[in-house]
Amino acid sequence: MAASRWLELEREAREVRRRMADWDFIRRQPLRVRLALEYYIETGDLYVASRIAGVTVEEMNELRVRANIPNVA
Amino acid sequence: MSLEERLRKWLELEREAREVRRRMADWDFIRRQPPRLRAALVYYVETGDIRTSAKLSGLELEDFRELLRRANVPVVV
Amino acid sequence: MFAVADTCFLIDWARWRRRDALFGVFRTVFVPESVLGEVRSEATLSWVVESMAQGRLSLFTETPDLIEEARSLVERTRLVPGLRGVDLPEAVCLVAGRRWRYVVLTENRGVLMAADILEEYRGVRVWRALEVIAAALRSGVIASSRPAEVFAEYEEDTKHFFPRRDLEAVLHELGGEA
Numbered sequence: 001m002a003a004s005r006w007l008e009l010e011r012e013a014r015e016v017r018r019r020m021a022d023w024d025f026i027r028r029q030p031l032r033v034r035l036a037l038e039y040y041i042e043t044g045d046l047y048v049a050s051r052i053a054g055v056t057v058e059e060m061n062e063l064r065v066r067a068n069i070p071n072v073a
Numbered sequence: 074m075s076l077e078e079r080l081r082k083w084l085e086l087e088r089e090a091r092e093v094r095r096r097m098a099d100w101d102f103i104r105r106q107p108p109r110l111r112a113a114l115v116y117y118v119e120t121g122d123i124r125t126s127a128k129l130s131g132l133e134l135e136d137f138r139e140l141l142r143r144a145n146v147p148v149v150v
Numbered sequence: 151m152f153a154v155a156d157t158c159f160l161i162d163w164a165r166w167r168r169r170d171a172l173f174g175v176f177r178t179v180f181v182p183e184s185v186l187g188e189v190r191s192e193a194t195l196s197w198v199v200e201s202m203a204q205g206r207l208s209l210f211t212e213t214p215d216l217i218e219e220a221r222s223l224v225e226r227t228r229l230v231p232g233l234r235g236v237d238l239p240e241a242v243c244l245v246a247g248r249r250w251r252y253v254v255l256t257e258n259r260g261v262l263m264a265a266d267i268l269e270e271y272r273g274v275r276v277w278r279a280l281e282v283i284a285a286a287l288r289s290g291v292i293a294s295s296r297p298a299e300v301f302a303e304y305e306e307d308t309k310h311f312f313p314r315r316d317l318e319a320v321l322h323e324l325g326g327e328a
Binding site for chain 3: 076124134
């Protein structure tokens, strides 16, 4: 697939994550968790988000679910 | 340059940096701090070793760096 | 050009009004996980995370063998009399710099000394903010007819003080005296 198509897919995924996220929930979180969820919304990178939050990948995934952010494959 | 010459060079740089830290520090602020923070600040002024100083203070590294700013103690590197 | 940054560098650099000049000098700056864990303030962490989302900073995951070499370096720096010891996060950066030829960004004198004194690390480029700003000025990433003012801004924003002799040498090379 052409690079431009990948970029387009990534842009669409980011828009979906932004639109569906529970921003009230996100804003209420402690600093590192909030930044990690925002990072995840922008990039879809769960591992790095988990490092920002200082939690395991599984815990980060749980936070993602609670923040209503979809995993857009 | 031999090992001894290199070490001598670094020793001189460290001496100069210590003089700058001593001169610029807000000693009134430092004296007003609780014992542990005061000791850590003095240790930093004398050695420039931020990690050990932070551990002595009981603060995280970035928090100790902020304390140095408030104490007007520069990092001279 | 790639770089790897330690905590001491990041927590000062993030306070500078021209901090994004870093990304004009380096294609990507790697941040070890151990360094990320030490960043605490909202301002610094927000900038780091935002820069990571933009691909300008990139998380660097330490592998077991790299950590082992870094631990060994920590011990070695404590064996040489007169050499300031380095701690693990800085050692990780120096090892990464040696393995992958990254420029190591640090404000830690122990790292500077180790790169000068330990033979196997002598080829590693170790830069302070001084060298990064000089590179940014030299390449035009920062355009200024008064380089001395740019360094003064850094000192003012971060309360980081450049050794006068080193600063004068850099300014002389850039053509702008202190």
